[in-house]
Amino acid sequence: MAEEEIFDQCQNPAIRLDRRREDLHKVVNQLTKTCLSGDCFEHLAPQPIPLRDNTIAIIKQARKLIFPGYFTQTRIDPVNLKYYLGQELSELHEMLGNQIILAIRHDCLRYHDSCVNCEERGLDAASDFVKQLPKLRQILATDVNAAIEGDPAAKSVDQVIFSYPGLFAISIYRMAHQLHHLKVPLLPRMMTEYAHNLTGIDINPGAHIAESFFIDHGTGIVIGETTRIGKRVRIYQGVTLGALSLPRDAGESLRNTRRHPTIEDEVIIYAGATILGGKTIIGARSVIGGNVWLTSSVPPDTKVLQKTQQPIYCEGGICPTQE
Amino acid sequence: MAEEEIFDQCQNPAIRLDRRREDLHKVVNQLTKTCLSGDCFEHLAPQPIPLRDNTIAIIKQARKLIFPGYFTQTRIDPVNLKYYLGQELSELHEMLGNQIILAIRHDCLRYHDSCVNCEERGLDAASDFVKQLPKLRQILATDVNAAIEGDPAAKSVDQVIFSYPGLFAISIYRMAHQLHHLKVPLLPRMMTEYAHNLTGIDINPGAHIAESFFIDHGTGIVIGETTRIGKRVRIYQGVTLGALSLPRDAGESLRNTRRHPTIEDEVIIYAGATILGGKTIIGARSVIGGNVWLTSSVPPDTKVLQKTQQPIYCEGGICPTQE
Amino acid sequence: MAEEEIFDQCQNPAIRLDRRREDLHKVVNQLTKTCLSGDCFEHLAPQPIPLRDNTIAIIKQARKLIFPGYFTQTRIDPVNLKYYLGQELSELHEMLGNQIILAIRHDCLRYHDSCVNCEERGLDAASDFVKQLPKLRQILATDVNAAIEGDPAAKSVDQVIFSYPGLFAISIYRMAHQLHHLKVPLLPRMMTEYAHNLTGIDINPGAHIAESFFIDHGTGIVIGETTRIGKRVRIYQGVTLGALSLPRDAGESLRNTRRHPTIEDEVIIYAGATILGGKTIIGARSVIGGNVWLTSSVPPDTKVLQKTQQPIYCEGGICPTQE
Numbered sequence: 001m002a003e004e005e006i007f008d009q010c011q012n013p014a015i016r017l018d019r020r021r022e023d024l025h026k027v028v029n030q031l032t033k034t035c036l037s038g039d040c041f042e043h044l045a046p047q048p049i050p051l052r053d054n055t056i057a058i059i060k061q062a063r064k065l066i067f068p069g070y071f072t073q074t075r076i077d078p079v080n081l082k083y084y085l086g087q088e089l090s091e092l093h094e095m096l097g098n099q100i101i102l103a104i105r106h107d108c109l110r111y112h113d114s115c116v117n118c119e120e121r122g123l124d125a126a127s128d129f130v131k132q133l134p135k136l137r138q139i140l141a142t143d144v145n146a147a148i149e150g151d152p153a154a155k156s157v158d159q160v161i162f163s164y165p166g167l168f169a170i171s172i173y174r175m176a177h178q179l180h181h182l183k184v185p186l187l188p189r190m191m192t193e194y195a196h197n198l199t200g201i202d203i204n205p206g207a208h209i210a211e212s213f214f215i216d217h218g219t220g221i222v223i224g225e226t227t228r229i230g231k232r233v234r235i236y237q238g239v240t241l242g243a244l245s246l247p248r249d250a251g252e253s254l255r256n257t258r259r260h261p262t263i264e265d266e267v268i269i270y271a272g273a274t275i276l277g278g279k280t281i282i283g284a285r286s287v288i289g290g291n292v293w294l295t296s297s298v299p300p301d302t303k304v305l306q307k308t309q310q311p312i313y314c315e316g317g318i319c320p321t322q323e
Numbered sequence: 324m325a326e327e328e329i330f331d332q333c334q335n336p337a338i339r340l341d342r343r344r345e346d347l348h349k350v351v352n353q354l355t356k357t358c359l360s361g362d363c364f365e366h367l368a369p370q371p372i373p374l375r376d377n378t379i380a381i382i383k384q385a386r387k388l389i390f391p392g393y394f395t396q397t398r399i400d401p402v403n404l405k406y407y408l409g410q411e412l413s414e415l416h417e418m419l420g421n422q423i424i425l426a427i428r429h430d431c432l433r434y435h436d437s438c439v440n441c442e443e444r445g446l447d448a449a450s451d452f453v454k455q456l457p458k459l460r461q462i463l464a465t466d467v468n469a470a471i472e473g474d475p476a477a478k479s480v481d482q483v484i485f486s487y488p489g490l491f492a493i494s495i496y497r498m499a500h501q502l503h504h505l506k507v508p509l510l511p512r513m514m515t516e517y518a519h520n521l522t523g524i525d526i527n528p529g530a531h532i533a534e535s536f537f538i539d540h541g542t543g544i545v546i547g548e549t550t551r552i553g554k555r556v557r558i559y560q561g562v563t564l565g566a567l568s569l570p571r572d573a574g575e576s577l578r579n580t581r582r583h584p585t586i587e588d589e590v591i592i593y594a595g596a597t598i599l600g601g602k603t604i605i606g607a608r609s610v611i612g613g614n615v616w617l618t619s620s621v622p623p624d625t626k627v628l629q630k631t632q633q634p635i636y637c638e639g640g641i642c643p644t645q646e
Numbered sequence: 647m648a649e650e651e652i653f654d655q656c657q658n659p660a661i662r663l664d665r666r667r668e669d670l671h672k673v674v675n676q677l678t679k680t681c682l683s684g685d686c687f688e689h690l691a692p693q694p695i696p697l698r699d700n701t702i703a704i705i706k707q708a709r710k711l712i713f714p715g716y717f718t719q720t721r722i723d724p725v726n727l728k729y730y731l732g733q734e735l736s737e738l739h740e741m742l743g744n745q746i747i748l749a750i751r752h753d754c755l756r757y758h759d760s761c762v763n764c765e766e767r768g769l770d771a772a773s774d775f776v777k778q779l780p781k782l783r784q785i786l787a788t789d790v791n792a793a794i795e796g797d798p799a800a801k802s803v804d805q806v807i808f809s810y811p812g813l814f815a816i817s818i819y820r821m822a823h824q825l826h827h828l829k830v831p832l833l834p835r836m837m838t839e840y841a842h843n844l845t846g847i848d849i850n851p852g853a854h855i856a857e858s859f860f861i862d863h864g865t866g867i868v869i870g871e872t873t874r875i876g877k878r879v880r881i882y883q884g885v886t887l888g889a890l891s892l893p894r895d896a897g898e899s900l901r902n903t904r905r906h907p908t909i910e911d912e913v914i915i916y917a918g919a920t921i922l923g924g925k926t927i928i929g930a931r932s933v934i935g936g937n938v939w940l941t942s943s944v945p946p947d948t949k950v951l952q953k954t955q956q957p958i959y960c961e962g963g964i965c966p967t968q969e
Binding site for chain 3: 339343346349351353355358359364366367368370371372375429430433508512516525527547561563565566580597615617625626627628629630
Binding site for chain 2: 029034106272305
């Protein structure tokens with residue numbers, strides 16, 4: 001049927017060719033007009049803008065420094081290590097500096113009258129980030145160990161570093177959180193959305209997450225902007241740490257308020273659990289069962305289970321088909 | 324243990340080398356034979372086929388035209404804008420035309436005896452698509468604004484366009500839906516599956532979705548082929564707009580029937596809600612709570628909540644470990 | 647606010663520049679010291695290691711042989727087919743052999759005193775894998791047919807092979823499972839995590855899955871390491887085949903024990919169902935409804951539904967806002 005309809009369209013190649021040319025011409029004019037009349041979202045500026053690809057390159061460069069030798073074909077040994085790190089680090093500083101400058105300048109031009117010292121500010125932010133790398137590496141080492149501890153399927157540290165989506169997402173979140181903390185615009189979210197793309201784990205750069213954090217499987221996890229997570233917390237796929245329902249005009253009214261929960265030390269949250277609200281606190285060492293739905297606080301050392309109703313067992317499939 | 328077993332295998336390099344050669348030879352013969360005997364899914368044809376990479380290139384090219392200046396390093400200003408758009412547009416038309424021709428020809432050769440005017444039909448479809456770009460841009464602008472309105476964490480329009488997976492998936496769906504509407508085979512689904520890959524948001528190209536659509540987080544969302552969504556609808560991660568349970572032989576019997584729900588204007592559907600069935604209609608301005616399970620219609624202006632059972636709180640972890 | 651704070655930082659460019667140089671220098675020293683003192687996860691070795699990119703290249707090469715003509719621009723016909731397959735196969739054997747050698751050598755150096763015959767063992771493993779390709783193609787053909795049977799939205803075999811994330815993930819799982827079976831370290835999980843990245847479908851290489859397996863949509867599916875799945879099974883997005891809750895120190899104690907369920911032939915498991923535990927067996931031809939939560943066995947030919955509570959319908963939105 002689809003085919004026939006297409007067949008019907010096939011008359012007079014010559015005429016059609018001309019028409020196509022005109023069409024293209026018309027479309028260009030429309031697209032131009034609507035844009036100049038401010039009727040579209042454009043980015044007409046004398047300056048280029050940060051690009052996703054460059055942001056990804058920065059992430060990969062930083063990982064080379066955090067886990068030396070894991071993500072490169074270069075042979076590294078104790079002798080050349082220092083030169084290798086020196087080389088990679090100055091590259092990182094330059095790549096990062098450039099993107100931050102673009103991001104700051106973009107923001108200035110768009111939301112401020114003037115733009116002062118964008119260069120300086122960008123390079124300083126890049127330096128401040130780079131200075132945090134040793135700490136970043138320390139805390140990520142605690143995350144790697146948490147994965148080994150928490151996952152019976154983990155075969156080796158190398159496997160965790162090579163392959164675990166949780167560690168990948170946490171690494172990128174920790175980088176992005178640093179830039180977020182340094183008030184760098186645009187880049188932090190571009191970074192975490194790259195991790196979100198690859199892992200299905202959506203951690204907002206604004207969230208606060210302490211050491212030894214383990215995410216297993218991870219797909220579908222959402223950790224909101226104002227979430228706070230303590231030490232040695234473990235969460236599984238499909239867990240939402242989110243906000244309570246929002247009014248239609250939520251956007252403005254709620255910006256910069258605490259909307260997401262607090263998870264204290266050593267809490268375990270199983271797959272599909274949903275914990276909502278800025279006043280919700282899950283006490284230390286508590287265990288939240290799979291699919292549990294929580295909008296209020298839980299004291300420390302508590303186990304919370306979803307009372308699973310006995311499902312209906314139907315003989316010979318004679319029962320309301322609801323799913 | 325694994326290691327030892329491998330060790331045991333390590334005898335007589337020379338012999339093994341010969342055996343490996345023979346093995347390869349045998350495998351080639353098997354693979355060839357099974358293929359010629361029609362015993363495998365092959366695509367032996369005088370014509371190449373549309374490739375995923377080219378489809379992705381088309382998507383990126385189209386985005387350059389829809390959001391000028393956002394996804395390029397080229398400096399664009401009001402003066403060169405028109406030349407820029409003209410250049411990019413004719414490129415898009417050519418890239419798209421070529422892929423559509425391949426897709427149509429592929430379909431013809433495979434499912435019809437003859438193939439008439441594939442070239443013409445491909446180029447015309449490409450033109451018809453390109454002519455829709457201004458409208459596409461208009462409706463996508465409403466989607467961008469919906470994100471700003473709906474998300475307190477949204478920092479700027481730029482961030483939404485750069486980083487929001489929801490907008491990314493919606494953009495690609497709207498392109499794919501156009502091609503689906505033009506009866507182009509193969510490409511539409513290749514496009515939406517690319518978005519599905521990157522965002523975890525699975526929107527079938529056949530679905531109908533009106534303006535100002537906002538998806539937050541998005542991972543795990545499924546919007547089925549015959550779904551209809553009204554204006555200013557907002558949905559969250561893990562929402563399924565799906566079909567009721569299917570008999571084993573579902574494939575044939577149900578093709579081309581209405582199997583997925585209707586969502587009217589200004590409905591909000593929170594995370595994890597499941598709405599199933601072609602006869603299910605969610606009335607305008609209704610709010611569907613998180614994890615709600617619906618297989619029947621809801622009148623307008625209704626709020627539907629999952630009656631959350633009080634979870635079980637266990638002291639000292641003495642309670643049936645079910646999760 | 648962010649902006650102002652950044653403005654405040656902008657004093658004395660010259661001084662700052664020097665400081666930045668010193669900073670970089672300090673950071674390099676710190677990163678080097680902590681690494682040599684074994685205080686970080688490094689991979690200092692005379693040998694390079696398997697890389698994700700090469701692993702992806704292997705997957706793509708194997709797909710060229712499994713579905714000839716689908717993932718290449720090369721024109722293939724019955725005449726050149728054999729040369730094409732011969733060429734691609736020896737390439738695959740070489741690429742795969744090299745990566746396996748790197749993986750084995752890496753493992754040897756790290757976890758054993760000596761490393762014997764890594765070359766030989768790697769090439770043999772590659773041969774053993776390649777010899778399985780015809781079988782692999784046979785079983786994947788059954789998976790393709792299962793998709794056509796199971797999905798009313800499936801337009802053609804080509805669409806399934808080009809676009810279906812389920813088939814993509816299953817293809818990679820079946821390759822990875824082969825390598826896992828051959829005791830190849832690192833690569834199998836790297837492969838399945840690549841599929842997990844692109845599809846949100848997380849199938850552990852250790853799982854056993856029989857022919858005619860169909861996954862629809864797929865995002866959020868988790869299939870654990872010791873899962874066993876029979877023939878003609880169909881599962882939907884968000885299904886977890888997982889382990890029961892683990893004690894904090896789970897890692898060690900539970901390695902290599904049966905922790906995940908058994909799904910017998912022709913079972914259908916709908917979206918969001920969770921089935922946990924190594925002793926849990928879902929009997930043949932049973933149907934598990936959406937969101938059902940199971941931690942105990944189900945006899946054959948049973949239909950299990952989640953007793954869905956009547957949701958609360960609130961007029962005028964006057965009801966406890968819980969979501």
